[in-house]
Amino acid sequence: MRRRASPPRPPGGAPPPPRGCGWPRSPTPPAPRPRPSAGARRRPGHITFTVVAGALILWGLFDLGRYLHDETGLGVFGEPLLLGLATLARVVVLVAAATVIWVPIGVKIGFSPRLTRIAQPVVQVLASFPANFLFPLAVWFFLKTGLSINIGGILLMALGAQWYILFNTIAGAMSIPSDLREAMDDLGVRGRQRWKRLILPGIFPSYVTGGITASGGAWNASIVAEVVTFGGTTLTATGLGAYIAKATASGDFPHLIAGVAVMSLYVVGLNRLLWRRLYRLADTRFAL
Numbered sequence: 001m002r003r004r005a006s007p008p009r010p011p012g013g014a015p016p017p018p019r020g021c022g023w024p025r026s027p028t029p030p031a032p033r034p035r036p037s038a039g040a041r042r043r044p045g046h047i048t049f050t051v052v053a054g055a056l057i058l059w060g061l062f063d064l065g066r067y068l069h070d071e072t073g074l075g076v077f078g079e080p081l082l083l084g085l086a087t088l089a090r091v092v093v094l095v096a097a098a099t100v101i102w103v104p105i106g107v108k109i110g111f112s113p114r115l116t117r118i119a120q121p122v123v124q125v126l127a128s129f130p131a132n133f134l135f136p137l138a139v140w141f142f143l144k145t146g147l148s149i150n151i152g153g154i155l156l157m158a159l160g161a162q163w164y165i166l167f168n169t170i171a172g173a174m175s176i177p178s179d180l181r182e183a184m185d186d187l188g189v190r191g192r193q194r195w196k197r198l199i200l201p202g203i204f205p206s207y208v209t210g211g212i213t214a215s216g217g218a219w220n221a222s223i224v225a226e227v228v229t230f231g232g233t234t235l236t237a238t239g240l241g242a243y244i245a246k247a248t249a250s251g252d253f254p255h256l257i258a259g260v261a262v263m264s265l266y267v268v269g270l271n272r273l274l275w276r277r278l279y280r281l282a283d284t285r286f287a288l
Contacts, residue, residue, distance in 0.1 A: 064257065071254045080243055080255075080262040087226070087239040088266060090154045091218045095211055097154075098162040103207065106166050107199055110173025111181070123166060131159035132224055139230035149228065149235040156225035161217035165210040172206025173199070205282035212275045219267050240266070 068076055109115045135156060142152045176198065184198050222241030227234065236242050244259040246252075 064261075068254055068257065072258075076254060076258045077262060080240055080259045083238065083243050084240040084262050084266050086150075086237075087219070087222050087241055087263075088270075090157060090222065090239065091215055091270075094154050094158050094161060094218050095165070095215055098158060098165045098214060099207075099211070102162060102166040103169050103203070106169025107173045107203065110170040110176075110203075116170070116174070120170070123163065123170075127163035127167070131156070131221070134159060135224075135228045136230045139228050139233065139235060142235060143230075143233065149226070149237045150239075152235075153222070153225045153237040153239070153241075156228065157218045157221040160221045161214045164213040164217060165207065168206040168210030168213075169203055172203030175206065176202035201286045204286040205279075208275065208278045208282045212271065212279070215270060215275065216267060219263060 065074065068074060109119045138152065138156055141147070142149060180198060180202075184194055189197060219241075222239060223244050224241070226237040226239045226242035227245040229235075236246075240259060240263055244256060244263065247256040247259055
């Protein structure tokens, strides 16, 4: 039979401690406490603010609805809801056209330091120029060419909204690491595959930011772009912006409230249904 080895004696020849006692050990650090959830970390002040703000908003909406019901009836929302579809179509066309035109140009500028130094100041000057200064010239052009303001209004809205897409595309292209571009060059990736594998994923988060801003700017610009005057000629488009401008000029407060409320509904709905999902996709899949 094998003989079990006796435990080592401590210094000084003292007998070993009884079995089970063991030598002194360093204290075991306590187990980490579980982190509280996001809801548990909310401070009471945050909850109080949310409750008070929600109560004030509900009270305001109730009081506004009662006012409109007494003045014109809740049917006042019907017309701006329909007109909002026309303005929504212009916003969609504007963002799509600005994307097709300015994304390739922005990528070209962002990839070239020399072009960036030359083009960025020019673009900043164009973006800061008041777009409504060009409206009389645009009206003269529409009258000479016979272009309808329902289509020309898209051009007027684009004068102030398109630059957000260009600026953010340039920033997104500049943020793509140079080693990734050099790797694509070494692998011979060109054309459509380069756009699919490198450029579009690289600029997508910045483009979404520019698209959100351009969309909101286009809605605001529709108020002045759907009703333009040159001399004694006034051109009026069919849309929610023209509805709000007309109510403002005539001092029709109930219709003005209804128009602004419906525009807010369209903007918030578009952000929640489209842009927020694209922003989440950019944050989870395409962030560098």
